Amino acid sequence: xxxxxxLRVNLTTGSVEKESIPKELIKNxxxxxxxxxxxxxxxxxxxxxxxxxENKVIFAVGPFQxxxxxGGAKWSVVSKSPLTKTFAVTTAGAEWGVHFGKTGYQLLIIxxxxxxxxYLYIGDEKASLEDGSNLWGKDxxxxxxxxxxxxxxxxxxxxxxxxxxxxGVGIACIVADKHSFAGRCGxxxxxxxxxxxxxxxxxxxxxxxxxxxxxxxxNKELFLMLSDSAKEGYRPHGTALDLMGCEQxxxxxxxxxxxxxxxxxxxxxGAPNFTKEVNAKPWPCKFCPVxxxxxxxxxxxxxxxxxxxxxxxxxGMLGSNCLVDDVKAVSKANELCNRLGIDTxxxxxFVGFTMEAFEKGLISETDLGGRAANWGDGxxxxxxxxxxxxxxxxxxxxxxxxxxAAEEIGKEALDLIVEVKNLDFPAHDPRSYFSLAINYATGTxxxxxxxxxxxxxxxxxxxxxxxxxxxxxxxxSMEKKxxxxxxxxxxxxxxxxxxxxxFIPIHGMNLTEVAKILNLIKGTDYSPKDLMEIGERIVxxxxxxxxxxxxxxxxxxxxxxxxxxxRSGFRKxxxxxxxxxxxxxxxxxxxxxxxGVPLPETLAKWGL
Amino acid sequence: MEIKVHYLSPFMEITEAKxxxxxxxxxxxxxxxLEQLVERYGERFAKFIYRYDANKQIEGYRVIxxxxxxxxxxxxxxKDGDQITLITAIIGG
Ligand code: SF4
Numbered sequence: 001x002x003x004x005x006x007l008r009v010n011l012t013t014g015s016v017e018k019e020s021i022p023k024e025l026i027k028n029x030x031x032x033x034x035x036x037x038x039x040x041x042x043x044x045x046x047x048x049x050x051x052x053x054e055n056k057v058i059f060a061v062g063p064f065q066x067x068x069x070x071g072g073a074k075w076s077v078v079s080k081s082p083l084t085k086t087f088a089v090t091t092a093g094a095e096w097g098v099h100f101g102k103t104g105y106q107l108l109i110i111x112x113x114x115x116x117x118x119y120l121y122i123g124d125e126k127a128s129l130e131d132g133s134n135l136w137g138k139d140x141x142x143x144x145x146x147x148x149x150x151x152x153x154x155x156x157x158x159x160x161x162x163x164x165x166x167x168g169v170g171i172a173c174i175v176a177d178k179h180s181f182a183g184r185c186g187x188x189x190x191x192x193x194x195x196x197x198x199x200x201x202x203x204x205x206x207x208x209x210x211x212x213x214x215x216x217x218x219n220k221e222l223f224l225m226l227s228d229s230a231k232e233g234y235r236p237h238g239t240a241l242d243l244m245g246c247e248q249x250x251x252x253x254x255x256x257x258x259x260x261x262x263x264x265x266x267x268x269x270g271a272p273n274f275t276k277e278v279n280a281k282p283w284p285c286k287f288c289p290v291x292x293x294x295x296x297x298x299x300x301x302x303x304x305x306x307x308x309x310x311x312x313x314x315x316g317m318l319g320s321n322c323l324v325d326d327v328k329a330v331s332k333a334n335e336l337c338n339r340l341g342i343d344t345x346x347x348x349x350f351v352g353f354t355m356e357a358f359e360k361g362l363i364s365e366t367d368l369g370g371r372a373a374n375w376g377d378g379x380x381x382x383x384x385x386x387x388x389x390x391x392x393x394x395x396x397x398x399x400x401x402x403x404x405a406a407e408e409i410g411k412e413a414l415d416l417i418v419e420v421k422n423l424d425f426p427a428h429d430p431r432s433y434f435s436l437a438i439n440y441a442t443g444t445x446x447x448x449x450x451x452x453x454x455x456x457x458x459x460x461x462x463x464x465x466x467x468x469x470x471x472x473x474x475x476x477s478m479e480k481k482x483x484x485x486x487x488x489x490x491x492x493x494x495x496x497x498x499x500x501x502x503f504i505p506i507h508g509m510n511l512t513e514v515a516k517i518l519n520l521i522k523g524t525d526y527s528p529k530d531l532m533e534i535g536e537r538i539v540x541x542x543x544x545x546x547x548x549x550x551x552x553x554x555x556x557x558x559x560x561x562x563x564x565x566x567r568s569g570f571r572k573x574x575x576x577x578x579x580x581x582x583x584x585x586x587x588x589x590x591x592x593x594x595x596g597v598p599l600p601e602t603l604a605k606w607g608l
Numbered sequence: 609m610e611i612k613v614h615y616l617s618p619f620m621e622i623t624e625a626k627x628x629x630x631x632x633x634x635x636x637x638x639x640x641x642l643e644q645l646v647e648r649y650g651e652r653f654a655k656f657i658y659r660y661d662a663n664k665q666i667e668g669y670r671v672i673x674x675x676x677x678x679x680x681x682x683x684x685x686x687k688d689g690d691q692i693t694l695i696t697a698i699i700g701g
Binding site for chain 1: 616617618620621622652655656659668669670672674677678679693695696697699700
């Protein structure tokens with residue numbers, strides 16, 4: 001194996017060191033978020049405050065980065081979250097993962113705090129801290145342009161934070177190459193607390209293969225199959241394609257999780273209307289035959305907007321969740337989030353919550369600076385996004401997340417919020433996919449549809465025959481849902497460690513082919529089952545970080561709204577019950593005790 | 609009998625209609641209706657209806673069918689006046 005190195009950058013001392021990664025760690029954790037989680041566990045003690053210099057941010061690629069594997073431009077980043085105060089991971093794509101993989105490093109560990117703003121430049125032979133004073137205050141997209149200018153290199157790959165990260169907004173994200181977003185958990189704000197504005201990478205190294213011919217042959221077949229699979233779906237429309245379908249099955253968040261139907265609105269903000277109205281064209285990450293990311297070019301209120309388009313999650317959370325059916329207003333809100341460098345999911349959640357709290361009389365126009373917060377008001381949505389990202393006005397209340405904001409308002413407001421461990425729900429409803437109830441409650445970074453995609457296993461978008469899951473289960477029942485939640489969490493941990501985009505397996509590259517590609521590159525002999533076991537080891541490690549941070553069964557809970565059934569629609573009268581019994585079943589499947597703590601024999605089994 | 613079939617994206621781009629009325633003399637199951645639609649709209653349509661194995665043989669369905677307000681099974685019978693909605697298995701970003 002190659003790439004067995006990490007780059008350690010201490011911002012306090014300015015030191016930049018290359019270190020070897022023990023082979024045993026790569027064998028047990030592969031790379032990406034698995035390997036990064038191991039270093040976080042070993043190097044960041046439980047009591048460390050997320051914004052303190054003692055917290056670390058670990059960027060990670062895995063065995064696929066640098067190779068033209070479909071969906072292999074992805075990368076992971078791990079830290080302690082300012083929102084959840086525990087383990088955080090988020091992933092992004094664009095070109096950054098490919099470039100970092102081609103530098104020969106698997107991990108970049110950022111520690112300490114710089115005295116003044118800096119950015120990091122990493123080339124094949126050189127890594128250096130550069131003055132970032134003239135970047136501070138710039139939006140995340142302009143930052144990338146400026147750094148490329150500084151180095152006279154249009155192809156330099158840049159991961160940057162926006163003003164939100166600088167100002168300590170707890171939902172600040174990291175923006176890669178202006179079109180991919182390491183969105184959740186606020187790691188952008190951790191970078192801001194360290195005065196690190198961006199990381200620019202240029203890797204050119206030739207990659208070594210165990211069996212290059214075998215790899216090329218299989219890889220070509222996979223590319224053809226995947227591009228055929230996506231050519232009338234995500235390729236032309238992106239994930240906006242799913243808006244109407246998600247609405248039909250009661251999965252889409254509507255009116256901050258209080259309604260189950262909004263067909264006309266979903267048609268307005270979803271594809272194909274979305275594609276036409278904002279002139280969306282594919283803008284794929286490198287080496288991607290699916291191409292869900294889109295470039296948009298449209299006018300809103302006399303302003304021309306060009307850049308990364310809104311995806312399903314952003315359209316759902318900023319749109320249907322707030323009842324805003326003007327696709328251009330929602331797309332403008334998405335662009336503001338991109339520039340400010342904030343997570344569109346949590347931003348939409350904050351706005352939806354504000355609208356509901358206003359409707360219920362828990363906050364007044366005076367609280368809101370003399371405005372109303374009415375459902376469907378696109379102008380209010382845009383104003384709030386600006387305030388959240390700039391930590392100003394009413395929006396500043398959300399800088400520590402939704403729970404502290406609701407606590408300030410009062411008990412009734414706390415009953416409205418939809419989060420787990422202070423991480424807002426993404427745009428999928430556990431009352432539509434019951435497995436998500438367990439998945440969200442136990443997610444190691446809080447409520448998340450990507451660190452466990454049980455809904456795709458439950459709905460049939462991606463079965464897992466290698467693990468015996470070859471039938472779509474009964475929909476509105478908790479039977480088998482604990483197993484699905486666990487298995488798809490393990491799978492997600494595996495994908496985040498390879499690192500491969502989830503949409504690649506969903507479009508048809510099965511686990512057996514993933515294992516084959518890995519073995520052809522690295523000369524390993526992994527079976528699908530071996531890989532799933534690595535995923536399970538990683539989930540247990542991440543849970544251990546949670547446990548040491550004080551997380552237990554008391555935190556594995558769902559918000560009240562999830563037990564309030566809809567009065568109409570596809571999921572009429574449905575709630576994910578029995579929740580507690582299914583949670584117990586999940587703990588047993590995992591080898592955890594009744595408090596959700598991994599048993600000693602479980603830790604021993606996974607070598608933790 | 610008459611059945612109203614609703615198409616969401618990407619089906620609506622293939623059928624070039626958001627919905628249509630299907631007239632049939634005999635009682636149909638959901639699976640039979642899907643077969644008829646595949647016959648009419650061809651391979652592009654079929655790709656969003658079925659899951660295929662490595663040998664390109666149909667191994668299951670990737671479409672979710674809503675009958676009126678409820679999730680339908682593929683062997684459910686359709687009655688006169690039923691509304692059927694075809695939804696691709698959802699991922700949603
Ligand atoms: S499917 Fe989308 S997110 Fe995944 S690699 Fe392709 S463009 Fe990037």
